[in-house]
Amino acid sequence: MAVEVGDKAPDFELKDQHGTPVRMADLRGRRVVLIFYPLAFSGICHGELCAIRDEFAASAPKDVQVLTVSVDSVFTHRAWADQEGFTFPLLSDFWPHGEVAQTYGVFDEERGLALRGTFVIDAEGVVRWKAVNPIPSARDISEYHKVLEEIS
Known part of the structure; x- marks a missing residue:
């Protein structure tokens, strides 16, 4: 069952690249851009996360938290974040494998990884915008x- 615009964003707790737990419910009062991606160190994912680092995270309003999620391990995320200078949380949906991606309806069962799903969540925890791209797009x-300006 996919999360849709207007739904309350499902709560979850995942560890970031430093092993620190991040819980969605703890971010109430802030807007969240929740970004699912297939795999660290892969070509398109690399380009996207570098664009998030260079073109979005640095210029995002102060009340916006960027969270990225993949099925990679905490250790893989740490190596990638250190290599690329990613300072936003890279969350590990490693075990139970892809559980959060499944909850949000962006898990590819056949491949065992997340699709390119993005959810913009307002300060009350409501999904205000959603886009899901196929893995190669x-x-x-x-x-x-643009979306954040509309829900400011």
């Missing part, structure tokens, strides 16, 4: 600023 990061 990169996202348009510029859309995030």
